[in-house]
Amino acid sequence: MTIADRxxxxxxxxxxxHGVAWLAAELWDHLWPWAGRGQPARKAxxxxxxxxAIAATVAWVLAxxxxxxxxxxxxxxxxxxxxxxxxxxxxxxxxxxxxWWGHLYRRxxxxxxxxxxxxxxxxxxxxxxxxxxxxxxxxx
Amino acid sequence: MISLRxxxxxxxxxxxxxGAGIAALALSGSALADTYEVKLPPELASSPKMCDYxxxxxxxxxxxxxxxxxxQPPFVEAYRDEAGEQKLIGYVMLSTDITDIPAYSGxxxxxxxxxxxxxxxxxxxxxxxSEPILLLGIPESALIKFNNQYLGKFVGDNxxxxxxxxxxxxxxxxxxxxxxxxxxxQNQVMMVSGGxxxxxxxxxxxxxxxxxxxxPAGPAPSWAQLVEDGSVQRLTVKPEEVGLKSDGRPYMDLxxxxxxxxxxxxxxxxxxxxASLMARxxxxxxxxxxxxxxxxxxxxxxxxxxxxxxDRVQVRQGGDSFTFRDLDYLNLWxxxxxxxxxxxxxxxxxxxxxxxxxxxxxxxxxxxxxxxKETAAKTFANFDKExxxxxxxLEGGRPVVVKPDPTWLKVWKERAVEIGAFIVVLxxxxxxxxxxxxxxxxxxxxxxxxxxxxxxTGWVLSIGFVGFYAMAQPSITQVLTWFHSLLFQWKWELFxxxxxxxxxxxxxxxxxxxxxxxxxxxxxxxxxxxSELLFKVGQAVGLKRFQFHLPQALHDKLKWxxxxxxxxxxxxxxxxxxxxxxxxxxEPFKTTFLVxxxxxxxxxxxxxxxxxxxxxxxxxxxxxxxxxxxxxxxxPTTFRWFGLKRxxxxxxxxxxxxxxxxxxxxxxGNIDQRECMxxxxxMVFYYDDHACPPLAQERKRRTKAxxxxxxxxxxxxxxxxxxxxxxxxxxxxxx
Numbered sequence: 001m002t003i004a005d006r007x008x009x010x011x012x013x014x015x016x017x018h019g020v021a022w023l024a025a026e027l028w029d030h031l032w033p034w035a036g037r038g039q040p041a042r043k044a045x046x047x048x049x050x051x052x053a054i055a056a057t058v059a060w061v062l063a064x065x066x067x068x069x070x071x072x073x074x075x076x077x078x079x080x081x082x083x084x085x086x087x088x089x090x091x092x093x094x095x096x097x098x099x100w101w102g103h104l105y106r107r108x109x110x111x112x113x114x115x116x117x118x119x120x121x122x123x124x125x126x127x128x129x130x131x132x133x134x135x136x137x138x139x140x
Numbered sequence: 141m142i143s144l145r146x147x148x149x150x151x152x153x154x155x156x157x158x159g160a161g162i163a164a165l166a167l168s169g170s171a172l173a174d175t176y177e178v179k180l181p182p183e184l185a186s187s188p189k190m191c192d193y194x195x196x197x198x199x200x201x202x203x204x205x206x207x208x209x210x211x212q213p214p215f216v217e218a219y220r221d222e223a224g225e226q227k228l229i230g231y232v233m234l235s236t237d238i239t240d241i242p243a244y245s246g247x248x249x250x251x252x253x254x255x256x257x258x259x260x261x262x263x264x265x266x267x268x269x270s271e272p273i274l275l276l277g278i279p280e281s282a283l284i285k286f287n288n289q290y291l292g293k294f295v296g297d298n299x300x301x302x303x304x305x306x307x308x309x310x311x312x313x314x315x316x317x318x319x320x321x322x323x324x325x326q327n328q329v330m331m332v333s334g335g336x337x338x339x340x341x342x343x344x345x346x347x348x349x350x351x352x353x354x355x356p357a358g359p360a361p362s363w364a365q366l367v368e369d370g371s372v373q374r375l376t377v378k379p380e381e382v383g384l385k386s387d388g389r390p391y392m393d394l395x396x397x398x399x400x401x402x403x404x405x406x407x408x409x410x411x412x413x414x415a416s417l418m419a420r421x422x423x424x425x426x427x428x429x430x431x432x433x434x435x436x437x438x439x440x441x442x443x444x445x446x447x448x449x450x451d452r453v454q455v456r457q458g459g460d461s462f463t464f465r466d467l468d469y470l471n472l473w474x475x476x477x478x479x480x481x482x483x484x485x486x487x488x489x490x491x492x493x494x495x496x497x498x499x500x501x502x503x504x505x506x507x508x509x510x511x512x513k514e515t516a517a518k519t520f521a522n523f524d525k526e527x528x529x530x531x532x533x534l535e536g537g538r539p540v541v542v543k544p545d546p547t548w549l550k551v552w553k554e555r556a557v558e559i560g561a562f563i564v565v566l567x568x569x570x571x572x573x574x575x576x577x578x579x580x581x582x583x584x585x586x587x588x589x590x591x592x593x594x595x596x597t598g599w600v601l602s603i604g605f606v607g608f609y610a611m612a613q614p615s616i617t618q619v620l621t622w623f624h625s626l627l628f629q630w631k632w633e634l635f636x637x638x639x640x641x642x643x644x645x646x647x648x649x650x651x652x653x654x655x656x657x658x659x660x661x662x663x664x665x666x667x668x669x670x671s672e673l674l675f676k677v678g679q680a681v682g683l684k685r686f687q688f689h690l691p692q693a694l695h696d697k698l699k700w701x702x703x704x705x706x707x708x709x710x711x712x713x714x715x716x717x718x719x720x721x722x723x724x725x726x727e728p729f730k731t732t733f734l735v736x737x738x739x740x741x742x743x744x745x746x747x748x749x750x751x752x753x754x755x756x757x758x759x760x761x762x763x764x765x766x767x768x769x770x771x772x773x774x775x776p777t778t779f780r781w782f783g784l785k786r787x788x789x790x791x792x793x794x795x796x797x798x799x800x801x802x803x804x805x806x807x808x809g810n811i812d813q814r815e816c817m818x819x820x821x822x823m824v825f826y827y828d829d830h831a832c833p834p835l836a837q838e839r840k841r842r843t844k845a846x847x848x849x850x851x852x853x854x855x856x857x858x859x860x861x862x863x864x865x866x867x868x869x870x871x872x873x874x875x
Contacts, residue, residue: 001855002783004790004809066386074714099781111814115778126626133380 002098008106010094015103022103030120033084035091042090049087056080063132073129081121085113177718178268180250185236185520190216196232199254199263203229212449212463213238213507215337218254230256231337234267238333240510240521243325245270245717246625246634251287251326253333259343261290261334270718271322282316286323287330289313295334296344301327302554321637324547335459346460351424352499353535357402363479371404371533372397375504375525379436382521383511391436392523394453395481396504399427399488401533410476417470417488426491426498428455429472431483438485439506455491456524457502464489499539501528548636558610559639565605566647566664569598573659573818577854580823585799585831591820595662599669607666607733612640614648614665616706616768617724620713648773656780657773658818661763662802667729668763668770668817671755678756687757695803698765699815706771726766728752759801760817774814784811784823787856789834796822796832826856 003009013036014025034046059076062068068076089108095116097106108116184193191197191206196218200206203218205226210216215233219226235251243249247270254263264287274283290313293299297311301324304312315323338344366372377392384391399405400421405414408429417427430453432439441452450469455462472486496502503524510521531537545553552559572579572594582590606612618641625631635642651659661668678687690698705726713720728748731737737745751762763770790796790809797805800822804815811822829835829852838858842849850859 001786002811004786004788006788008808008810071714096779098783100779112778115775115814119776119779130626 003106009097010105010107012092012094012105015105029092033087033091045087045090049083052080052083060128070129070133074125077121077125081117084121085110085117088117089113175266175268176274177270180268184234184267190214190234191232194232194234194252194267195265196252196254198265199252200230200232200256201262203232206232209237211337211340212451212454213336213461215340228257230254230262231341233333233337235329235333236520238336238520239329241325241328241332242631242634243269243271244319244321244634244637246631249283249322249326249329251329251333253330255295255334255337255343257341257343259295259334259338260292261295261330264288264290264330271319274319274322282319283322283326286313286316286326290330295331295338299327299331300550320551321634324551324637328547336461339460346493346495347458348495349457349497349500350539351497352400352529354401354498354533355403355535357406359403360407360477361403362407363475363477363481366397366404366407366477369530369532370528371401371407371530373504373525373527375506375523377506377508377523381510381523382508384436387436389434389436392432392439392506392508393435394430394432394439394504394506395483396428396430396525396527398498398527398529399429400498401529403533404529407477408475409472413476420470421490424494426496427470427488428491428504429475429488430486430504431472431475431481432485433481433483435485440485440487450489452507453489454505454507455489455496455502456505457496457500460493460495461505462491462493462496468492498529499534500541501526503527546633548633548639551637552639555639559643562606562610562612562640562643565598565601566643569594569663570647570651570659573655573663576820576823580820581827581852583824584828585821585824588821588824591824595819596673598663599673602664602666602669603673606640606644606664607670610640611734612638612644613667613729613733614641614644614660614769615724615727615729616709616772617721617727618645619769619772620709620717620720620724623710624713624717652773652776653779654781655818656777656783656813656816657770658777658813658816660773661767661770662817662819665763667727667732668760668767670732671752671760671762672817674752674755675757675759683756687759689758689801689803692803695764701765702767702771703774705766706768709768724768726768728762763817764802764815777814780813783813784816784818784820785826785854785856786810787826787832787834793833796825799825827852829858832856 012025012029014022014029017025034049056076056079059068059073063073089110093108093113094105095108095112096102097104106112181193184190187193188208190209196206196216197203200218202220204221205219207217207219213233214237215231217228218230218232220229221227232252232254235253236248240248249266249271250268252263252265252267253261256262266283266287269283271283290299293311298309299311299313301315301320302312304310313323313327335344339346361369361371363372367374372395375392375394375396376390379386379389379391382391397404397408399408399414399417402414405417405427408414409417421427430439439452440450450464450466453464468490470488470490472488475483503526505522505524508521508523528538576591579590579594622635625634635645648660662672663669675687678684689695709720709723709726712723725744725747728744728751731740731744731748732752735744737748751766754761786809790805793809794805797809801819802815802817804812804817805822806812825831827835829839829849835852835856835858839849841847842858842861847861850861853859
């Protein structure tokens with residue numbers, strides 16, 4: 001065990017799933033920051049999160065249509081990432097402990113969540129950005 | 141140990157002084173940046189009178205006047221008045237007129253080069269560069285000194301960076317320590333620029349290649365077949381590659397091919413067209429065709445005037461370039477091959493240079509201008525595509541062609557032993573760390589040599605070999621460069637040019653995800669190793685009573701400073717990479733390893749010396765509170781796969797937390813992996829039945845009860861003693 005205090009452990013709803021179902025649940029968990037059925041979450045943060053996510057999605061769509069500059073889409077993505085930290089701390093306040101293929105999760109501190117969201121969104125953002133740039137839609 | 145009150149007073153002052161020091165460093169750096177990102181007059185790149193905008197006399201001593209730009213690629217002639225007559229004494233060229241080879245920054249070093257009529261370099265002057273390493277770490281005078289090595293050397297000589305090898309006719313130039321990539325690029329710029337002009341003016345003679353022999357024409361292939369076997373090639377330039385906004389079309393979309401080959405020529409032109417073309421060509425002349433469709437611009441060039449040069453396309457074979465004038469142009473009315481695309485612009489160009497051979501590979505080069513979005517300045521950029529006839533179209537097949545290694549590969553070959561040794565060291569230390577469970581079991585809290593032998597070896601090698609000898613200290617500037625490259629333009633060649641840094645980074649990325657940043661920071665970072673080694677030496681020479689660590693509460697606040705530094709640098713880099721590079725001087729790495737503490741101006745030396753001096757009394761102050769690289773690596777450490785072990789009792793027992801030099805064990809007994817340097821001291825405790833309180837307690841209890849001390853299991857406890865179940869059969873037999 002790499003954690004001394006077992007009270008720090010948190011198990012998400014899908015934590016006991018196995019195989020493909022667990023992988024699919026993990027993927028969904030990475031992409032969907034909001035709480036699922038039966039999970040507590042504050043309505044105001046959920047609502048604001050949805051609104052900002054729609055705005056960020058529109059920003060990506062505008063970028064895909066070639067109507068948003070590279071700097072603007074990076075700014076939008078950064079802004080959304082900041083809010084995603086708040087949304088996740090409210091709705092899914094846990095991070096993986098140990099290897100990605102493991103089933104151990106722990107309570108996320110603010111720094112844990114910043115690290116998680118920034119790293120995940122860097123990968124997602126870079127993939128989308130490079131894709132758009134390769135298609136010649138976004139120019140730098 | 142120093143009192144807490146003194147520490148509380150000292151720490152904020154220390155932080156404030158560090159901040160002021162960093163600001164002073166950033167400001168003082170600008171004084172060294174004479175040509176760094178300097179704004180050049182736009183006419184320099186476009187005006188026929190180049191020398192009105194460039195100090196041509198500086199690179200061509202004795203010249204009294206200069207011609208307008210001429211030739212392709214352009215150069216100017218330098219003249220001297222002698223007895224009322226003008227005598228040609230040499231040539232002056234602007235490197236960016238000829239080549240767009242980028243240096244470490246990804247941008248070319250704009251260089252003015254003078255060469256006399258005998259092909260010897262007479263002067264070299266840097267007009268503009270974007271090299272961060274020359275901004276602060278290494279004075280520009282080093283690049284000037286490097287360039288002066290070319291003076292008097294012949295353009296046709298085999299000049300490379302490194303040692304001279306007379307047996308190979310190779311002239312070596314001394315590199316600039318710490319700026320290897322920059323000088324390798326600069327050498328290419330010098331030799332390509334000088335070579336191009338020397339060939340135009342007849343100083344260098346073209347290479348004569350054996351001419352191709354073709355088999356008789358076969359059945360005419362379709363367009364698709366021609367494309368498939370490489371007889372027709374495509375060169376596409378995207379708008380963003382020349383700094384233009386996309387309108388859905390490529391900036392340039394060219395199909396091209398070689399027409400002298402009978403099967404291909406007849407497929408493209410038809411039998412009559414091919415015969416007519418061949419009848420027009422003299423011996424040793426060659427024809428190629430180019431068609432373009434739906435492009436944003438013309439490959440012939442809108443500025444082309446009769447009698448002039450087609451300045452947008454040329455053919456290159458080896459070191460020889462072939463440009464086209466109006467007399468080299470023929471109309472191409474149509475393409476016979478079935479399935480050929482429509483086109484809006486077409487041409488047949490005749491290559492008249494005698495050195496060209498259809499049997500050898502050649503390139504069609506599109507010469508463009510890239511527009512800088514911020515300054516609207518145009519810089520030269522070329523795009524090329526290789527063409528080589530398939531073996532079936534040549535009698536006897538393709539000749540053997542030995543292509544020169546790319547520059548990065550030459551560097552890897554030259555440093556193969558160093559690279560190999562470095563990889564072995566990294567793998568050996570990784571193997572040692574992977575065996576940490578065995579090593580810590582062999583150690584005790586009083587004798588940690590089974591672990592420390594490997595760790596100290598890592599420190600010594602990283603300080604001596606990686607830091608001072610190979611100068612491969614990883615830096616936050618590399619992270620910023622990668623981040624920008626990932627988003628904007630990734631060039632493998634750029635990163636491969638420095639093999640040890642490249643290997644080190646792959647190692648760092650892998651080990652950070654497997655074990656966390658602690659393995660690099662704690663075992664292999666040259667500066668971190670030097671810091672902790674100084675701390676250990678301080679301990680050994682009797683300074684232990686002066687050594688201290690900050691109170692946990694203060695440490696828990698100050699540790700965030702490094703993250704602020706990292707995010708600050710990242711944010712600044714989006715607005716100005718140059719400023720971010722300056723601010724990255726918060727890392728004392730350049731001062732310590734690249735330039736040397738005694739070789740830099742006093743603010744840098746004082747900063748690095750202060751950090752190292754403080755490290756004698758406080759364990760790794762820079763790593764804990766300031767290092768942006770450590771912060772960048774700490775973030776993914778959140779997801780490291782394999783952490784250090786803890787027991788349930790660690791929540792209440794503070795034994796190993798008390799000895800944690802990294803202050804990484806919190807009040808609940810959990811290890812903050814982002815702060816942990818993986819020194820393994822706590823893991824030694826974990827298995828030590830004389831140090832770990834729960835183990836020691838159990839040991840004493842068993843000893844008192846006369847029970848055996850069973851081995852300690854992986855969870856850090858003695859294997860429980862369970863009474864063996866009584867074998868009833870045996871019991872019965874005995875009865």
